[in-house]
Amino acid sequence: MKTKKILIVGTGETADLAYEYFTYDSEYEVCGFCVNRQYIKENQKCGLNITAIEDIEDKYDKEKYHLFVAIASSKLNYDRTKVYNELKNKGWKFASYISSKAFVWHNAQIGENCFILENNTIQPFTKVGNNVTMWSSNHLGHRSVIKDNCFITSHVVISGFCEIGENTFIGVNSTIADNIKIAKDNFIAMSAVVNKNTEENGLYTGNPAKKAGISAKEYFGVL
Template structure:
C-alpha cells in the first residue's frame, strides 16, 4: 500500500496498519517533509509514477481528500483500512479509501461511501447512509437510519438522531445534537 499524506492523519493511519501490511512508499506535496514514523517521504507523486499497490489518502481535510481522489483515480485503486478493534457488520458496504478507526462500531445495512473517516470510538447505527468524503469524528454517534451528505464533518461527541438527513458539505460542531434535517452547507452549532 502507498500512503499519500505525511502529517497527523497519516501518522494515525500508519499507526493502525496491521504489521503485515507493506508500506511501499509515502508521498506528500510538501517537499519539506522528509520522514514520518521512520518512513521516508518521497515528496509529490511524479506524473509518470506507476502504482503497483493500492493508494491510501491519509488526509483529514474532506475537500482535499476529494481533490486527491479525483487526481489519482485513473492511476490506481484505493485501499480500505478497518482496525482490528472496530466492530463492523458483515452486512455493511464500505467504499474505497475509507478508514474505520479503533473502537468504532458500524452496524447492519449501513452504506459508507468512498474516502470516509469513521474515527476513534464513533458509532454508526443500523441502516445509515454516509456519503463520500465524510468525516465522523471521535465518539460521534449516528443513530439508526441517519443520512449524512457528501463532505460533511460530524464533530466529536456529536449525535445525529434517528432518521435525520444531513445535507452535503455541512459542519456539525463537537457535542451538538442534530434533531432535524439540515440543508446542504448548514452549520450546526452546539447551542442551536
C-alpha cells in the same frame, strides 16, 4: 501477514497515524510516502522514501501498489478529496483501513480510502461511502448511510435510518436522531443534538441544533 503493498499520500500527523495503523493492524505493507513536490521537506520518513506525487507513476506500478490519502478534515474535507480525486482520475486503486478492534457487521458496505478506527460500531445494512474517516468510538446505526468524503470524529451517535451528505464533518460527541438527513457540506459542531433534517452548507451548533449565521463553507474558507 503482509500480502499487499501501500503508499501513504501525506506526511503530516494523519500520515504518521496511517503508518502506525496499517503497519501494526492490516495486511498492507507500507512501502513509502508521497506528497506534492512543493511540500517535500525531507527525503525519508519512518525509514521509507518520500516521492513527489508528480513522479509516482514513474517509480511505482499502479497494479502492485494501493494508495491511501492520509489528509485530515481541513476545508470541510475538500483538501483530502481534491488529492483523492486527482489520483483516482489517474487510475490508482485505494486501500481502506478498518481496525480489527472495530465492530463491523458482515453486510455493512465500506468504500475505498476509508479510515475506520478502533471501537466504531457499524451495524447491519449500513453503507459507508468512499474517502470517509470514522475516528474512534462512533455508533453507526442500522440502515444508515454515510456518503463520500465525510469525517466523523469521535463518540458520535448516528441513529438508525440516517443519511449523512457528502463532505460533512460531525464534531465530537454529537448526536443525530433516527431518520435524520444531514445535507451535504454540513459542519455539525461538537456536542450538537440534531433532531431535524439540515440544509446544504449549514453549520449547526447546540441542543437542539440550530443553523449558524455563517455557512460551513464560509467558516472553513472553502472556495
